[in-house]
Amino acid sequence: MAKKKTPQINSSSTADIAFLLLCYFLMTTTMGDQSGLQRRLPPIPDPNQKQEDVKVNRRNIIIVKINSADKLFAGNEAIDVAFLKDKIKEFLSNPKDDPNLPEKEMKEIEGKMYPVSKGVISLQNDRGTSYQAYIAVQNELVKAVNELRDEYCMQNYGKKFLFISEDEQNIVKKVIPQNISEAEPKDVGKKR
Amino acid sequence: MSKFGGSNSKKDVPGISSGSLSDIVFMLLFFFMVTTQLRETENKVVVKLPEATEVVKLERKDLSANINIGTPVRHLQAMFGTDARIQLNDSFKTVDDIRDFIAAERDAMSEADRSYMTVNLRVDEDVRMGIVSDVKQELRRCSALKIMYAARKTGVQ
Numbered sequence: 001m002a003k004k005k006t007p008q009i010n011s012s013s014t015a016d017i018a019f020l021l022l023c024y025f026l027m028t029t030t031m032g033d034q035s036g037l038q039r040r041l042p043p044i045p046d047p048n049q050k051q052e053d054v055k056v057n058r059r060n061i062i063i064v065k066i067n068s069a070d071k072l073f074a075g076n077e078a079i080d081v082a083f084l085k086d087k088i089k090e091f092l093s094n095p096k097d098d099p100n101l102p103e104k105e106m107k108e109i110e111g112k113m114y115p116v117s118k119g120v121i122s123l124q125n126d127r128g129t130s131y132q133a134y135i136a137v138q139n140e141l142v143k144a145v146n147e148l149r150d151e152y153c154m155q156n157y158g159k160k161f162l163f164i165s166e167d168e169q170n171i172v173k174k175v176i177p178q179n180i181s182e183a184e185p186k187d188v189g190k191k192r
Numbered sequence: 193m194s195k196f197g198g199s200n201s202k203k204d205v206p207g208i209s210s211g212s213l214s215d216i217v218f219m220l221l222f223f224f225m226v227t228t229q230l231r232e233t234e235n236k237v238v239v240k241l242p243e244a245t246e247v248v249k250l251e252r253k254d255l256s257a258n259i260n261i262g263t264p265v266r267h268l269q270a271m272f273g274t275d276a277r278i279q280l281n282d283s284f285k286t287v288d289d290i291r292d293f294i295a296a297e298r299d300a301m302s303e304a305d306r307s308y309m310t311v312n313l314r315v316d317e318d319v320r321m322g323i324v325s326d327v328k329q330e331l332r333r334c335s336a337l338k339i340m341y342a343a344r345k346t347g348v349q
Binding site: 011012015016018019022023026034035036037038039040041042043044125126127128129130131132134135136138139142143146182 | 208210213214217220221224228241242243244245246247248249250253256310312313315316317318319320321322324325328331332333335337338339340341342343344345
């Protein structure tokens with residue numbers, strides 16, 4: 001029986017292939033990816049400029065406080081971190097138009113009118129608060145806003161916030177703003 | 193009949209030895225290993241980042257300035273104690289040095305990018321907020337308002 005000779009595969013280029021792969025991974029990997037919670041600090045008020053008193057209605061503000069023992073207070077009552085998100089969501093969305101929760105204002109965004117909550121979350125902390133507790137609370141606040149945005153998008157666009165177009169995202173960001181004010185640090189309780 | 197059979201009309205051309213290919217590859221590999229910078233600064237403080245679920249990625253790493261806050265690493269504790277310290281670039285600094293640090297970082301950036309500078313606060317989870325508040329106030333004074341609280345991403349609980 002005549003056996004057909006199969007030609008040998010030239011293996012001298014395997015090194016090149018391996019090298020190309022190596023180059024590809026070298027280029028695409030990012031070392032030590034940084035991630036975190038992004039915030040914008042309020043600018044320092046100009047001392048020369050007369051401070052206009054921005055009267056914020058009592059119902060439009062919720063004070064979230066973390067004391068030096070990492071105990072959390074939201075709107076003058078002690079609360080667990082696990083329940084903070086729901087409280088904030090209720091505060092920002094005000095589904096039943098409760099007169100004790102923030103009022104809504106019709107705002108024009110991209111030519112259309114939307115009801116925008118005037119609610120502001122004021123986050124206060126003590127010098128003795130641990131950073132871990134602070135970030136946990138910050139995370140819950142962001143989560144509340146993100147979930148509200150997601151719910152809004154599901155209702156209006158049928159998709160989650162991440163999957164809608166950038167223009168639509170910008171509209172939603174304005175309809176449900178992330179109004180977190182990091183107040184000037186206060187010294188309540190003992191120093192460390 | 194020749195040893196290899198088949199081709200007998202043509203003169204045999206000696207094949208190029210591929211044995212040195214791997215050497216070339218390794219030389220290139222070493223070149224890249226030497227030229228790529230893994231980490232610009234050495235960590236002098238221990239930073240164990242807190243965990244968060246809603247993190248976003250830092251888009252432009254080249255436009256960020258890092259401020260590390262934490263307890264000094266083991267072998268430096270004898271000299272600097274165990275209290276939380278601020279590390280800028282390669283050395284321990286105080287809150288007052290942040291102004292110069294931010295100015296230097298700004299200068300290193302191009303004019304157009306300066307407004308996009310993000311200050312990446314890498315703070316250990318056991319640090320007290322007092323020092324962080326001081327840093328934040330100083331950053332406000334330098335009008336470096338875009339900040340990021342660095343955190344590790346965790347899945348949904």
